[in-house]
Amino acid sequence: MPAAIQLLNLTKEYRRDSFAVTALNQVDLxxxxxxxxxxxxxxxxxxSTLLHLAxxxxxxxxxxxxxxxxxxxxxxxxQLTAWRGENVGYIFQTFNxxxxxxxxxxxxxxxxxxxxxxxxxxxxxxxxxxxxxLSDRLDHYPRQLSGGxxxxxxxxxxxxxxxxILLADEPTGDLDAASAKDILEILTVLNRDHGKTIIMVTxxxxxxxxxxxxxxxxxxxLLPEGQLPEA
Amino acid sequence: MAIPFSYNLRNLKVRxxxxxxxxxxxxxxxxxxxxxxxLVNGLRISLEVTGNPRQVLxxxxxxxxxxxxxxxxxxxxxxxxxxxxxxxxxxxMASHEVVSIVALPLRGTTEDEGNMGNVNIRGLSPMGLRMRxxxxxxxxxxxxxxxxxxxxxxxxxxxxxxxxxxxxxxxGRGDWEVVGIFNAGRSAYNSEIWTDGNLxxxxxxxxxxxxxxxxxxxxxxxxxAISNRIKEDQRLLLEGRLERNYYEEQMSSAAxxxxxxxxxxxxxxxxxxxxxxxxxxxxxxRRAREVxxxxxxxxxxxxxxxxxxxxxxxxxxxxxxxxxLLVLPLNGIExxxxxxxxxxxxxxxxxxxxxxxxxxxxxxxxxGMIGGLLPARLAxxxxxxxxxxxx
Ligand SMILES: Nc1ncnc2c1ncn2[C@@H]1O[C@H](COP(=O)(O)OP(=O)(O)OP(=O)(O)O)[C@@H](O)[C@H]1O
Ligand SMILES: [Mg+2]
Numbered sequence: 001m002p003a004a005i006q007l008l009n010l011t012k013e014y015r016r017d018s019f020a021v022t023a024l025n026q027v028d029l030x031x032x033x034x035x036x037x038x039x040x041x042x043x044x045x046x047x048s049t050l051l052h053l054a055x056x057x058x059x060x061x062x063x064x065x066x067x068x069x070x071x072x073x074x075x076x077x078x079q080l081t082a083w084r085g086e087n088v089g090y091i092f093q094t095f096n097x098x099x100x101x102x103x104x105x106x107x108x109x110x111x112x113x114x115x116x117x118x119x120x121x122x123x124x125x126x127x128x129x130x131x132x133x134l135s136d137r138l139d140h141y142p143r144q145l146s147g148g149x150x151x152x153x154x155x156x157x158x159x160x161x162x163x164x165i166l167l168a169d170e171p172t173g174d175l176d177a178a179s180a181k182d183i184l185e186i187l188t189v190l191n192r193d194h195g196k197t198i199i200m201v202t203x204x205x206x207x208x209x210x211x212x213x214x215x216x217x218x219x220x221x222l223l224p225e226g227q228l229p230e231a
Numbered sequence: 232m233a234i235p236f237s238y239n240l241r242n243l244k245v246r247x248x249x250x251x252x253x254x255x256x257x258x259x260x261x262x263x264x265x266x267x268x269x270l271v272n273g274l275r276i277s278l279e280v281t282g283n284p285r286q287v288l289x290x291x292x293x294x295x296x297x298x299x300x301x302x303x304x305x306x307x308x309x310x311x312x313x314x315x316x317x318x319x320x321x322x323x324m325a326s327h328e329v330v331s332i333v334a335l336p337l338r339g340t341t342e343d344e345g346n347m348g349n350v351n352i353r354g355l356s357p358m359g360l361r362m363r364x365x366x367x368x369x370x371x372x373x374x375x376x377x378x379x380x381x382x383x384x385x386x387x388x389x390x391x392x393x394x395x396x397x398x399x400x401x402x403g404r405g406d407w408e409v410v411g412i413f414n415a416g417r418s419a420y421n422s423e424i425w426t427d428g429n430l431x432x433x434x435x436x437x438x439x440x441x442x443x444x445x446x447x448x449x450x451x452x453x454x455x456a457i458s459n460r461i462k463e464d465q466r467l468l469l470e471g472r473l474e475r476n477y478y479e480e481q482m483s484s485a486a487x488x489x490x491x492x493x494x495x496x497x498x499x500x501x502x503x504x505x506x507x508x509x510x511x512x513x514x515x516x517r518r519a520r521e522v523x524x525x526x527x528x529x530x531x532x533x534x535x536x537x538x539x540x541x542x543x544x545x546x547x548x549x550x551x552x553x554x555x556l557l558v559l560p561l562n563g564i565e566x567x568x569x570x571x572x573x574x575x576x577x578x579x580x581x582x583x584x585x586x587x588x589x590x591x592x593x594x595x596x597x598x599g600m601i602g603g604l605l606p607a608r609l610a611x612x613x614x615x616x617x618x619x620x621x622x
Contacts, residue, residue, distance in 0.1 A: 055527075057527060096619075100241035101235075112234075113528075157528075
């Protein structure tokens, strides 16, 4: 079984005219399938950059990204899109639901790109919403939902194509403590009962407790296991 | 599969004020275009249905209209016995006619209010009457020979004062009584007042010369031959042309209006395009993160472009429909147009045809396409990350 994600000597620099920012500096990391992996670190340390690279929505300056055995760097944009749809679900801090679509329609969106019939799509979407505990909110619009519920819809949307990997960038960052707890509970269940590999970025030490592995980034450097950034 | 249409339709609904404003702007443009088309159509129909393809109109050489033409009794006698002329009850179908104008105020106004318009008076013989197809008396009776009586075309009756039965119209040496209203279909004759040719000629002091002669040939080829014979006869000094062609030439009076209207419509169209574009740029900017999300979920750049162009198209078609609804009440409304060539006015009704409605909607769609394309390209051109950042 290939590793979920393998980063090999990965470097990402942002160049602006004369000076360059090193967002990730020669990062080596292996995340096994089935892991609940938590990435922490101060603001600007490169956490989101790492998730973007893993999702194939950003290109590394140097180094290699191998996801489920595929060298992501070799894909064309089109292949990448298809690959992403199949293998990776993405969860945002700000939910990013489409406001004019209902919960069910939001979750159904990724399935429109598959060959599924309308009935099958609806069924899958309803199942995904059931997993996150929102069966009674199918026809609600995002503005009719609480933040926690919106994030649950977003998780259902990331989940509906049944990808092996879920990438979550501060999924509880915009939520109150109770909602955050619900979300972490759902992610834990998805990891434990549905076998999803989860890579979650968070600032919250409570959240990190749900993970098997916690690693820290500091100014683009991935610190060894167990080591925390200074200050 | 594409981004669902409901996504765009609901977005249009959510920002309905902008949608309505933009659509109305486009609607006004379409309305102007349709108004012009309706006018030109109406006028064209009115002039096209006037004149029989077998009839030849003879006028003095160089005359642009009957009003400034002379045809003497002698000339008329010569041409009425040309070969190829249709006979009716043993008589050649030819009519020597006198045309003059009378100024009448608009209905509901008086002479000193400056709403005067010139109306053609045509003096014709019983044969002349029989040479006009599709005539119909709407009210009263036809004029009697030798009496100072006139019948008024329905178009004139509709908009000009002093044209009701019993009213007196003053020209020549005195008053003429209106005894009937006639309908000449949609032809230009509807814009005329008719009376007895002999009496009118003496009354107008024209001696034995009248304005024009109309002849009916046995068939269209003969009509063409007759018109050529008249033209080529050096002694006659007359010009013959197919009656139809004469009225088609009168269409030129619509040309400046058509030109101006289309010019205005084009300028408005450019404005509407920018309005649609502006609306769509705003939409694209507001929804940058949605676009990023959709792309991340796997929707292609093309589906993003398609989605926004579709939205713009719906927006502009809404406008198109609004424009059509705006001008539809114009349909069939009588109006009039002064004619620089004849100095008299032609009444016609606005004609909104299915073709012009289709043209208006296509026009709107084109505006929407153009207005939507650039913003859509902007939205689709960004990287997923930039879209997600909303920048
Ligand atoms: N598009 C960009 N252009 C230039 N610099 C960038 C760009 N994106 C990120 N950076 C820089 O890269 C570094 C890492 O950014 P990143 O967003 O990965 O941080 P982060 O750990 O997710 O921070 P936060 O916790 O605030 O979300 C930062 O210094 C940031 O300024
Ligand atoms: Mg971040």
